[in-house]
Amino acid sequence: MFVLVNLKTYPCDPVAVAEAVRDVDETTDARLAVAPQAAHIERVAETGVETWAQHVDPIDHGSNTGHALAESAADAGAVGTLINHSERRLKLAAIDGAVRAAERADLETVVCANNPAQIGAAAALGPDAVAVEPPELIGTGTPVSQADPDVVEDAVEAAANVDPAVSVLCGAGISTGDDVVAAGDLGAEGVLLASGVAKADDPEAALEDLVEPL
Ligand SMILES: O=C[C@H](O)COP(=O)(O)O
Numbered sequence: 001m002f003v004l005v006n007l008k009t010y011p012c013d014p015v016a017v018a019e020a021v022r023d024v025d026e027t028t029d030a031r032l033a034v035a036p037q038a039a040h041i042e043r044v045a046e047t048g049v050e051t052w053a054q055h056v057d058p059i060d061h062g063s064n065t066g067h068a069l070a071e072s073a074a075d076a077g078a079v080g081t082l083i084n085h086s087e088r089r090l091k092l093a094a095i096d097g098a099v100r101a102a103e104r105a106d107l108e109t110v111v112c113a114n115n116p117a118q119i120g121a122a123a124a125l126g127p128d129a130v131a132v133e134p135p136e137l138i139g140t141g142t143p144v145s146q147a148d149p150d151v152v153e154d155a156v157e158a159a160a161n162v163d164p165a166v167s168v169l170c171g172a173g174i175s176t177g178d179d180v181v182a183a184g185d186l187g188a189e190g191v192l193l194a195s196g197v198a199k200a201d202d203p204e205a206a207l208e209d210l211v212e213p214l
Contacts, residue, residue, distance in 0.1 A: 001030045001031070001180060001183075001184055001188075001189065001190050001191065001214055002030070002031045002033070002129075002167075002169065002189060002190030002191070003030055003031070003032045003033070003180065003190065003191055003193070003207075003210060003211065004032075004033050004034075004035060004052060004082075004110065004169065004190065004191070004192050004193070005017070005021055005032070005033070005034045005035065005193060005194065005197045005198070005207075006034075006035045006054060006082065006085070006192060006193070006194040006198075007034065007035060007036045007037065007040075007054075007194065007198050008054070008087065008194050008198065009037060010194070010195070010198040010199060012198045012199070012203070014034075014036040014037065014040040014043065014044050015040075015043050015044060015047060016203070017034060017036075017197065017198060017203045018034050018036070018043075018044040018047040018049045018051070019047050019049070020197075020203045020204035020207055021033070021034045021049050021197075021203075021207060022047050022048050022049035023204065024204060024207040024208055024211060025049065025050070027208075027211070028211040028214055029214065030211045030214045031050070031190075032049075032050065032207070032211070033049065033050035033051065033052050033079075033080070034049050034050070034051060034052065035051075035052040035053065035054045035081075035082055036051070036054075037054065038053060038054070038055075038068055038072075038073065038076075041053060041073060041076040041077055041078050042076040042077055044077070045076060045077025045078065046077065050079060050080075051077050051078050051079065052078055052079065052080040052081055052082065052108075052110075053068070053070075053073035053078045053080070053081035053082065053107070054081070054082050054085065054088065055068055055081065055082060055083065055085065055088045055098075056068045056069070056070040056073055056081045056083065056098050056101055056102055056105075056107070057069070057070075057094075057097075057098060057101070058090075058093075058094045058095075058096070058097020058098045058100070058101055059097075059101065060101070060104075069101075070098075070101040070102050070104060070105035070107055071104075071105045073105065073107065074105040074106060074107055078107060079107065079108060080102075080107050080108030080109065080110065080128075081098075081102050081107045081108075081109060081110075082110050082112060082131075082192075083095055083098045083099060083102065083109055083110070083111045083112070083127070084098070084111050084112050084113065084122070085112045085133075086112060086114065086133055086135045086138060087138075092121065095111060095122065095125060096125050099111065099125050099126065099127050108128045108129075109127035109128050109129070110127065110128065110129045110130065110131050110169060110192070111125065111127040111129075111130050111131070112130070112131045112132075112133055112171075112192070113130060113131070113132055113133075113155075114132075114133065114134065114135055115132065115134070115151060115155075116132065116151060116154035116155045116157070116158040117158065119132050119155040119158045119159050119168070120158040120159065120161065120162050123158070123159040123162040123163045123166040124162050124163070126163065126166075127166060128166070128167070129166060129167040129168065129169055129189070129190070130155070130159055130166055130167075130168055130169070131168070131169035131170065131171050131190075131192045132144075132151060132152060132155035132168065132169075132170050132171070133170070133171040133172045133192065134147075134148055134151055134172055135172075137172035137173045138171070138172045138173070138194075139172075139173075139194070139195050140172070140173045141173050141175060141195070141196070142173040143172070143173040143174045143175070143176075143179040143182065143183075144170050144171065144172040144173055144174065144183075145170060145174065145179050145180075145182035145183040145185075145186060145188075146179065146182055147173065149182070149186055151170075152168075152170045152183065152186040152187065152188055153186050153187060155168055155170065156168045156186065156187035156188065167189040167190070168187065168188050168189060169188055169189065169190040169191055169192050170183050170186070170188045170191060170192070171191055171192030171193055171194075174191045174192075174193040174196060174210075175193065175195070175196025175197075175206065175210075176196075176209055176210065177209050177210050177211065177212045177213040177214070178213070179191070179210075180210055180211075180213070180214065181213050181214070193210075196210070197210075
């Protein structure tokens with residue numbers, strides 16, 4: 001299972017969480033990675049943890065003030081990027097452009113979507129993976145794998161119908177090892193999570209619980 005920890009803009013210490021993710025990664029067969037704010041990518045990557053960007057824009061080098069250039073994320077140490085997170089939505093053409101920009105910079109891609117229909121559309125754009133996240137469950141602590149298992153199974157089916165090479169993650173409310181196991185049982189190859197680790201009093205203990213059954 002792939003466990004991707006998104007730090008969003010939570011007021012955690014990104015390096016401390018990164019070190020916790022790195023240390024727990026060394027204890028498990030699961031693949032762990034962390035997605036900090038753009039300004040923290042370099043410091044986080046220097047810890048040795050697998051580091052992802054939270055977003056890149058559909059742009060190339062040039063006149064694009066304030067945009068996130070895929071090559072800059074890669075230069076800072078990112079190896080992948082989220083695209084179209086529920087909190088950073090893009091229009092379809094921009095999602096396509098962002099996937100192409102990430103490919104140009106050799107970044108792995110996870111395109112997020114709200115529901116199975118959007119997952120099918122996202123898979124058609126050829127990312128490495130898609131992540132289904134019902135927005136109403138994000139940050140609630142109520143795991144999508146238990147509260148809305150159909151959305152995960154339907155997302156897995158929708159992606160497979162379009163492109164079986166695109167793997168499926170699920171996210172929203174996931175904070176325990178049981179939640180991750182449930183996600184895997186529904187066909188997800190990984191989970192995207194944030195508050196369960198980034199807002200935990202002890203992120204390393206939260207991560208240990210997440211990977212314990214894997
Ligand atoms: O990127 C992470 C997702 O939005 C899930 O967030 P959450 O784990 O806080 O529900």
